[in-house]
Amino acid sequence: MSRLKKNKEEIITAYLCVLPWILGLSIFIVGPIIASFIFSFMDYSVVLPPKFIGLSNYKKMFFEDPLLWKSLYNTLYMTVIGVPLNILLSLSIALLLNQKIKGEAFFRTVFYLPSIVPQVAMSLLWMWILNPQIGLINYLLSLFGIKGPMWLASEQWAKPAFIIMGLWGIGGNMVIFLAGLQNVPQHLYDAATVDGANIWQRFRYVTLPMLSPTIFFVLIMGIIGTLQIFTQAYIMTAGGPMDSTLFYVYHLFNKAFRDFHMGYASAMAWFLFIIVFAVTMLNLKLSPRWVYYETE
Numbered sequence: 431m432s433r434l435k436k437n438k439e440e441i442i443t444a445y446l447c448v449l450p451w452i453l454g455l456s457i458f459i460v461g462p463i464i465a466s467f468i469f470s471f472m473d474y475s476v477v478l479p480p481k482f483i484g485l486s487n488y489k490k491m492f493f494e495d496p497l498l499w500k501s502l503y504n505t506l507y508m509t510v511i512g513v514p515l516n517i518l519l520s521l522s523i524a525l526l527l528n529q530k531i532k533g534e535a536f537f538r539t540v541f542y543l544p545s546i547v548p549q550v551a552m553s554l555l556w557m558w559i560l561n562p563q564i565g566l567i568n569y570l571l572s573l574f575g576i577k578g579p580m581w582l583a584s585e586q587w588a589k590p591a592f593i594i595m596g597l598w599g600i601g602g603n604m605v606i607f608l609a610g611l612q613n614v615p616q617h618l619y620d621a622a623t624v625d626g627a628n629i630w631q632r633f634r635y636v637t638l639p640m641l642s643p644t645i646f647f648v649l650i651m652g653i654i655g656t657l658q659i660f661t662q663a664y665i666m667t668a669g670g671p672m673d674s675t676l677f678y679v680y681h682l683f684n685k686a687f688r689d690f691h692m693g694y695a696s697a698m699a700w701f702l703f704i705i706v707f708a709v710t711m712l713n714l715k716l717s718p719r720w721v722y723y724e725t726e
Contacts, residue, residue, distance in 0.1 A: 470696040480693065487697035498698070500673050501681040504589065505657055508677070512593045513652040517645065520600040524607035525637075538608070545601030553665040556595045557582070582667055585674040592662055592675065603648050610644035611637070639722040646721045650713055657706055678702060 474480035559566045560581040568578030579587040622632045660679040669676035686695035
């Protein structure tokens with residue numbers, strides 16, 4: 431009997447320990463998720479009681495809001511171009527820094543530091559770097575007789591400017607790739623060398639297959655992160671010029687906290703969730719074709 435009593439006390443103690451986490455999860459995560467789903471079917475302006483309107487928010491979103499498709503195009507542009515470039519550059523730097531060279535710890539630190547700079551500070555810094563009159567990039571271009579573009583003030587160059595800025599913070603992915611590279615067994619390289627494989631062949635047939643799970647992880651996280659891009663546009667361009675940097679989440683923010691169309695913004699949030707979920711599931715479905723796991 432005492433044993434049962436002791437087990438009961440341990441169970442109660444365990445539940446009391448996890449209770450704060452359960453309450454936090456319920457109040458700050460699960461609760462808002464359920465509320466946003468309900469509000470997506472309502473006309474809710476915060477100051478007035480919500481009114482049920484069925485699928486009207488979704489109908490308006492798909493057929494009556496041209497800025498939604500503009501913002502979705504801008505976001506997909508950043509994803510399709512920015513994410514592969516980020517992976518390519520971070521992997522290239524990781525390959526270079528994986529060599530046994532003097533001062534490798536210093537160079538790794540230098541490349542990693544920009545990734546821990548807060549988004550707000552980074553945005554303010556790049557506003558100066560991309561300034562068409564006094565910015566560093568246009569100044570360097572002028573040394574070679576090249577007239578730099580207007581960058582953030584140009585409809586054509588604003589999104590490329592954001593992509594360039596994103597490449598500055600590749601340190602996080604670089605560290606992930608470095609960890610992956612150091613887990614590639616050395617005996618595979620030795621066997622490939624004995625078989626006469628050159629540097630490119632060792633990279634193609636040894637490094638890439640062994641690194642494919644890491645690339646897959648970085649790809650998934652990069653897509654999810656880019657689909658939610660917000661801070662840079664909010665601080666640097668406010669969606670301009672000509673809505674060229676009006677990204678999906680920034681458009682959602684405007685609808686929610688400037689126009690106070692909370693119901694419509696909730697519908698937009700659920701549409702974004704469906705996009706992220708669908709893209710992630712598609713990548714998971716296609717991953718067996720190119721992702722190699724050592725246990726297979």
